[in-house]
Amino acid sequence: MTINSNHLPEQANIRHPITVGEALQNWAKQIDRLEARWMLQSVLAVDAAFLVAHADRELSPDEAARYRQMLARRAAGEPVAYLTGERGFYDLILKVTPDVLIPRPETELLVETALSSIAPDRCSRVLDLGTGSGAIAITIAKHRPLAQVTAIDLSSRALAVARANAQAQAVDNVTFVQGDWYANLVAGEKFDVIVANPPYIAEGDPHLAQGDLRFEPNLALVAKHNGWDCIRQIITHAEAYLHRDGWLLLEHGYDQASACRELLEKSGFVSIFSRTDLAGIERVSGGQCGSFSTAECL
Ligand SMILES: C[S@@+](CC[C@H](N)C(=O)[O-])C[C@H]1O[C@@H](n2cnc3c(N)ncnc32)[C@H](O)[C@@H]1O
Structure with missing residues (x-):
């Protein structure tokens, strides 16, 4: 505005x-x-x-x-969330600074989808790639106290905000790791659910010059190869970090659902789906680590 x-x-x-x-x-x-x-x-x-x-x-x-x-x-x-230093997300009030993306209502669909795939009575392991303010990781951790959540971001400044949010929410089942997607995970580590809301806007997209996006970190918004670099990296390497039948769930751009489903299929995922947001736009896609997969997936 x-x-x-x-x-x-x-x-x-x-x-x-x-x-x-x-x-x-x-x-x-x-x-x-x-x-x-x-x-x-x-x-x-x-x-x-x-x-x-x-x-x-x-x-x-x-x-x-x-x-x-x-x-x-x-x-x-300037975005109102950066001026007040907070934003409501799901049922939490989170601290935000210009070092993190302002959590969006659309991302609540990703959280809802993840929660429906994490049994409340099991010690599931969850990985949140590109945690930013910690919105996804902390909301999941709060609603699934038995789950162990690992939250990764490349930005140390974003991780400082996420850690402060976890502390403010009295959440102690999230471990924060600085790293380039999967690079700093312990070898052989496997998860039941991987969630990610990665950068997916193409360099030079005119939306970057509009509204709140002008003030948000480039690292949180822009992906090389016409917006596909991060989604592609996350999908193509996910299988090595998922238990058999584990889920990969991603938020993506308004026009990326069909290509995301194709990429999931090519990478061996099954039960592939997309979900629409309140505006009727396909915003979240996911798939299950195929039971036909090789030992990597076991
Ligand atoms: C779209 S923001 C999502 C933030 C938060 N998960 C949310 O939904 O509000 C993407 C996040 O990915 C992080 N990121 C970008 N490139 C990364 C990389 N190579 N490895 C890990 N995190 C990365 C950014 O710093 C940013 O916090």
């Missing part, structure tokens, strides 16, 4: 004190109402109910200045 910052109050025009109600109604006219609320909640360190119940609460000059600065940065296009 691009907003004309001329509509925001100039510092010189600010009348003190200003109330919560005025801050939302008069200052944030050009900002999405919900986003303005999130930003004011963040500045005041209060919840949504507080804003409703305390519309007459006066902002201190410091709070007013910080809120105004947030509005101005939002007006300049």
Whole structure:
């Protein structure tokens, strides 16, 4: 969203004190109402109910200045999640910084699919490739406390955010590993489920110059070979790290489902499927390590 910052109050025009109600109604006219609320909640360190119940609460000059600065940065296009430092995902509130992708609602479909393939009463082993904020790994770990989750990312800065999120959620069944996809796994390590939301946007794709994507790390978004490099690496090497009948589940771009299914089939996977998101777009594809496979899969 691009907003004309001329509509925001100039510092010189600010009348003190200003109330919560005025801050939302008069200052944030050009900002999405919900986003303005999130930003004011963040500045005041209060919840949504507080804003409703305390519309007459006066902002201190410091709070007013910080809120105004947030509005101005939002007006300049910065993602609201980076301004407030958090984003809701599934049933969690996660810390986010510009070092990580902002978790997307579409990715909840991948989590739902993974949860349905992990029995709650078994000590399943789960691998999350490209964990970023830890959104997928931590949500799975929270909902499947008996599972042991390994979460990998190439970015040490992303892993620092993911570790902080795991700690904040009191999750102790996730192990974080820095590495290039499977490269730093212990030899012979096998998993029941591999999940991944890898970078899948082609270099030079015009979407990269729009919206939140302008501010998110390139490493989280862009893949070589027209957006296919990471998906291809993950699919073609997965079998060596999966138990027999283990699942590989991937999120991909809006137009990549059919080619993903083909790649899964060529790599020996069976029971291949795709699932659509709420917009009816095929967003998640997966397959099962074929029972006909060689000893590598046993
Ligand atoms: C699309 S983001 C997904 C983040 C998170 N899983 C989510 O769904 O919100 C992709 C992640 O893959 C990581 N990544 C990119 N290349 C990688 C590589 N070669 N090995 C491991 N992780 C990589 C990025 O740092 C980024 O955190």
